[in-house]
Amino acid sequence: MAEHILLVEQPSDWKPGFPRLPVVTARDYLASGDYSAHRQLRVINLCRSYRYLSIGYYCSLLAEARGHKVIPTVRTIQDLSSRDIYNLSTEELNAQAQKSLARRKDGLVPTAYELTIFVGxxxxxxxxxxxxxxxxxxxxPILRVEFRLHGTWRIGAIKALPIDGLTAEQEDEFFAALERYLSQRWRQPRARLTYKYDLAILHDPAEELPPSNPKALQRFVRAGKTLxxxxxxxxxxxxxxLAEYDALLIRETTQIGHHTFRFAKKADSEGMAVIDDPDSILRCTNKVYLAELLEANRVPRPKTLILRRETLLDAEAEIDYPIVVKIPEGSFSRGVFKAADRTELQRIAAKLFKQSDLILAQEYLYTEFDWRIGILGRRPLYACKYFMSEAHWQIVRHDGDGHHEExxxxxxxxxxAPAAVVRTALKAANLIxxxxxxxxxxxxxxxxVVIEVNDNPNLDAGVEDKVLGDDLYRAVIGELVARLDRRRSSVGRSRP
Structure with missing residues (x-):
């Protein structure tokens, strides 16, 4: 297999006159398990759209799950999707933009300029x-950057550009740049560091099912002060x-395209210690990514299929009814349904496909309770049994009137806890x-078998702390302190 592949949405996207390169359609890449074994593969995602839950989005998502080196990553896709997020990363670039654009003498438009960037x-x-x-x-791979002059030159917008949006001249520029890029060694961008000692805990007092109840939040505060x-x-x-603090602990249910993710991203960009970090949020909130990640690393899980509209009935060929059907993103048992037959499967799927190009089908495994193993810093922290709600097949039952029962x-x-359960949990969490x-x-x-990995697990007073008490909260706060201490020590050693 080639060391790198280029993903296109349709075969026709790679025109007859284009260079002979290893081009693969997005659907072939998503459907084929042959690529999973090739862990050093470089993937250039040239899909027409990276819209959230689109085929292009899933290509990058599953490439990361398979251990492939992909551009754009899901994190980059999320950065580009929100002006609030990418503005956090453009402040340092604006100084270079002013320096570069202010000295141009080739008829630069007085207040605006547009630049197309081909892999750098x-x-x-x-x-x-x-x-x-x-x-x-x-x-x-391809970026269109708009600059605006408001006293100084600044970045106004950054957009991903599809390959079918290029002119013939731009196509030549792109392929020349791509050839140089593919000949270079893969490099990861540098991380920024900061060294403060104030902790912010993000929460929502009005949230119906928060990951920490008010008593737990107060115990976090108390634990922080003791440390x-x-x-x-x-x-x-x-x-x-947010930048006033040195660390961020998110105790509000995390979602992509949500202010919790923006907080995590900003904290990370400021060099803060953060739980949950944005990469963990991206990886855990999408069940398609988790399914592929567990499969690629041979972590036991229920039989699971990733389905598109045209492959929906593959589910009943591989899995006996009832079949559990899941939307890729959900929490607290939301977005999870059970289909007793083909009619129910098609009805549920029709609804879910309006939200996502891919959904999951999973074998139904009823047990009286689920194990929840809490993992912190690659070590087991706590163990709980969560029993199914009364006369229901899930831990949380959501009623049509908005009420819920746990x-x-x-x-x-x-x-x-059973040693095999803890070992399996550790293996799954360490992949995140x-x-x-x-x-x-x-x-x-x-x-x-692993059902899912949650980036924002419940830590409630009276539940998860039943065994450890205040030590549970001290452990979480202590992990953030340890990260800050390591950073400070590292900086001290690096000074001349």
Whole structure:
């Protein structure tokens, strides 16, 4: 197999006169398991759209799950999708934009300028340094950058441009730049560091099912103070103050395209220690990514299929009814349905396909309870049994009137939980990162299987802290402090 592949949405997107390169259609890449085994593959995603939950989005998502080196990454896609997010990353670029554009003498429009960047190159010699810096911040194959002059030159908008939107001259520039790019060694962008000691805890007092109840939030505050941190509870309205803190703990249900993700992204861009970090949010909130990640790394899970509209009935060929059908993004048992037969499957799928180009079908495995193993910094933290709600097949039952009912729970020490369950949970969580995760598992005749990995697990007073008490909260705050200490120590050693 080639060391790199280029993904296109339709075969016709790669025109007859284009160079002979390893081109693969998006649907072939999504459907074929042959690519999963090739972990060093470089993927250039040239799909027509990277819209959230589109085929282009899923190509980047599954490429990351398969361990491939892909541009754009899902994180870059999210950065480009929101002006609020990418404005956080353009402040340092604006100084270079002013420096580069102010000295141009080729008939520059007085108040606006547009630049097209092909994998880090733009074809204008004096603007090449600026093009490279923009590409390092937003690693996307083709970018169109709009500059605006308001006293000084600043970036007004950054957009991904599809290959079918190029002129013949631009196509030549793109392929020349692509050849140079593919001949280079893959590099990851540098991370920024900061070194403060104030902690912000993001929460929403009005949230119906928050990940931490009010008593737990107060215990976080108390734990922080015992460890020498100034801890403040903040809300969505405090976004502009976030840079005042050194660390962020998110105790509000996280979602993509939501202010919780913007908080995580800004905290990360400021060099803050953050739980949940934006990469963990991206990886955990989409069940398609998790399904592919677990499959690629041989983590036991229920039989799972990733379905498109045209492959919907593959589900009943591979999985016995009832079939569990899931929207890729959901929390607290939302977006999860059970189809008893083909009619129900088609009805549920028709609704879900209006929201996502891909959905999941999974075998139904009923157990009296699910295990939840909390993982922090690649170590097990707590263990709980979550029982199904009364006369229902899920832990949380959502009624049509907006009410919900939760099942019972039993918290046990980690050492009292089955060793195989803890090992499997650790393996799954470690594929996501080194943050705070809640891994849900069922114990079956073939051993424990992972249902999902949550980036924002519940830590409620009276539930998850039943065994550890205040030590649970001190452990989470202590992890953030340890990260800040390591950063400070690292900076101290690097000073001359």
């Amino acid at each position: 190159h733009c074809g204008v010699k004096e603007l090449e340094p600026l093009a490279r810096q923009i590409f390092e911040a937003f690693r996307c 020498g941190l100034n801890v403040e509870l903040i809300q969505r309205k405090d976004y502009g103050r 099942g019972l729970f039993e918290t046990v020490s980690v050492v009292a 990162g080194n943050g705070l995760y809640g891994v849900d598992l069922k114990v079956t005749d073939r051993g424990p």
